[in-house]
Amino acid sequence: MELNQVSYHYPHQPMLLNKVTATIPTGRILSIIGPNGAGKSTLLKLMAGILKPSAGEIDLNNRSISTIPRKALATKIAVVSQQNNVFDDMQVMDVVKMGRLSHHHLLANISDDEVAEYIQATHLSQLASRSLSSLSGGQRQRVWLASALAQDPEYLLLDEPTTYLDMHYQAKLMTILKQLNQQKHITIIMVLHDINQAFKISDELWLVKAGRLIETGQPEKCYNRDLLASIFNTNIQIVDVPSYGKYIVEIPD
Numbered sequence: 001m002e003l004n005q006v007s008y009h010y011p012h013q014p015m016l017l018n019k020v021t022a023t024i025p026t027g028r029i030l031s032i033i034g035p036n037g038a039g040k041s042t043l044l045k046l047m048a049g050i051l052k053p054s055a056g057e058i059d060l061n062n063r064s065i066s067t068i069p070r071k072a073l074a075t076k077i078a079v080v081s082q083q084n085n086v087f088d089d090m091q092v093m094d095v096v097k098m099g100r101l102s103h104h105h106l107l108a109n110i111s112d113d114e115v116a117e118y119i120q121a122t123h124l125s126q127l128a129s130r131s132l133s134s135l136s137g138g139q140r141q142r143v144w145l146a147s148a149l150a151q152d153p154e155y156l157l158l159d160e161p162t163t164y165l166d167m168h169y170q171a172k173l174m175t176i177l178k179q180l181n182q183q184k185h186i187t188i189i190m191v192l193h194d195i196n197q198a199f200k201i202s203d204e205l206w207l208v209k210a211g212r213l214i215e216t217g218q219p220e221k222c223y224n225r226d227l228l229a230s231i232f233n234t235n236i237q238i239v240d241v242p243s244y245g246k247y248i249v250e251i252p253d
C-alpha cells in the first residue's frame, strides 16, 4: 500500500493531513503514534477506504483504493475500530461469521467450522454462544478482532486495540497479533497510545504530529529523546529496564 501526497480535511474544517507520502511495509507491523488530535485515526480511516483523500491517492497493489468495490476491498483490508452496540443482541459466533460475509452472500451459508480457526486464535471458544451484550469490553474487543480475521485480509487495521484491555489481555493481544503477522503474513497497521508497546511490537513506526508525518522508520531509529519530546511536547527520558530493555518515560517539568 502506498500513500501519495495524501491530504485530508473534514467537511468545512481546515486541512488536517498534509501531503502524506509513505509506503506501508508489506507483511510487517506498523504502528502510528503521536499526540491526541494529530490525525492518526483519520489516517487509518483513509487507509481503510472509509474516508476518501481530499487530494492525493492511496494505492493498493498499484490500484487506487477508491476504485476498488467495497466488498472486494473487504477481502483485502479489515478494520477493528471503536466498537458500536448495533450488534449487541447477536451471538459471538454470528458476529464472527459476519466478517466472513465478504466471501459469501448469506450468513446462513457460513458454517461454524469455517470460522473455528478465528474463534480459536482469539480464545473465544468458551464464549461463542453468548450474546455480545453479555461480554466485557475486553472480550468484545476480541470478538471484533475475530470478525476482522474472518475477512481473511491482507491488511489488518486496528485503532487503539488495547483500549478496553487489562495488562494481561494487552500482552495477550500483542502475542496474537505477532503470531498472525508471522504465520499468516498479514500486514498489521495500528494506532497505539502506549508508545512502549508500539516500540516493542512494531517493525516500523510512523510518528505523526499536527497532520504531518514527522519521522518513519524502525523503532531503534526512533528511540530519540529530543524527537519524542518535540512530538509529544513534553520532557522524555529513555531508561534501561533490566530484562525489558529501553523504556520511554515522561518526566513532568
Ligand SMILES: Nc1ncnc2c1ncn2[C@@H]1O[C@H](COP(=O)(O)OP(=O)(O)OP(=O)(O)O)[C@@H](O)[C@H]1O
Pocket (backbone or CB within 6 Å): 010, 011, 013, 016, 034, 035, 036, 037, 038, 039, 040, 041, 042, 043
Ligand atoms: N468527523 C469529524 N468531523 C470533524 N472533525 C473531526 C472528525 N473526526 C475527527 N475530527 C478532528 O480531526 C482531528 C484529528 O482527529 P483524529 O481522530 O484523526 O486524531 P487522533 O490523532 O487519532 O487523536 P486521538 O489520539 O485523540 O484519538 C481532531 O481535531 C478531531 O477533532
